[in-house]
Amino acid sequence: MLRHVVTDHLSVRRTFPHSALQRIEHAIAAGERGHRGQICFAVEGALPPLRVLRDLTPRERALEVFGQLRVWDTEDNAGVLVYLLLADRDVEIVADRGIDRRVPSGVWKAICTRMEAQFREGRFVEGIAAGIGEIGALLAAHFPRTADAPNELPDKPVIL
Numbered sequence: 001m002l003r004h005v006v007t008d009h010l011s012v013r014r015t016f017p018h019s020a021l022q023r024i025e026h027a028i029a030a031g032e033r034g035h036r037g038q039i040c041f042a043v044e045g046a047l048p049p050l051r052v053l054r055d056l057t058p059r060e061r062a063l064e065v066f067g068q069l070r071v072w073d074t075e076d077n078a079g080v081l082v083y084l085l086l087a088d089r090d091v092e093i094v095a096d097r098g099i100d101r102r103v104p105s106g107v108w109k110a111i112c113t114r115m116e117a118q119f120r121e122g123r124f125v126e127g128i129a130a131g132i133g134e135i136g137a138l139l140a141a142h143f144p145r146t147a148d149a150p151n152e153l154p155d156k157p158v159i160l
Contacts, residue, residue: 041132091131
C-alpha cells in the first residue's frame, strides 16, 4: 500500500522522461515495420488506495487497460499490451487472441521476467525496449508485414 501512496505521476515522469518515452515509441515503430501486429506500452504510477485494498492485481488492471486502450481492436487480433505498474515494478503482457493462441503463455511470462530483472537494476527503458524487441520478433514470426498493413494503434507510450 505504501508504494502506491508514494508513487505518483511525477515518479513516472522521473523514470520515463520525454527522451525515454521517445526511445520506447521508436522501438515500437521500428518493430512494427516488420510485422502486422500492434504493440502498445502503458505505464501507471500507482493504483488508487481503494483498488489496492480490494486486492486488484496488476494482471487484472492490465486487462482493464487492454480494453480501455482498445488494443483488442486490430484487424488480425494481434495487438499486444505491455503494461507497467511502476509502484510494484510489475510488468504484464496482455496479448489479443490472434497472437495469444500461437504463443505459449510461458513465453510471455519469460519476457516479463527479463524486463523485471532490468527494472531491479533501475534500467526501465532498456527493459521495456528489450521486451518490445522480443514481442516484435514473435509478431514478425506469426504475422509478417505485408505492404497494405496499416498502423492501427498509436506507437506513443501511454501514461495513465
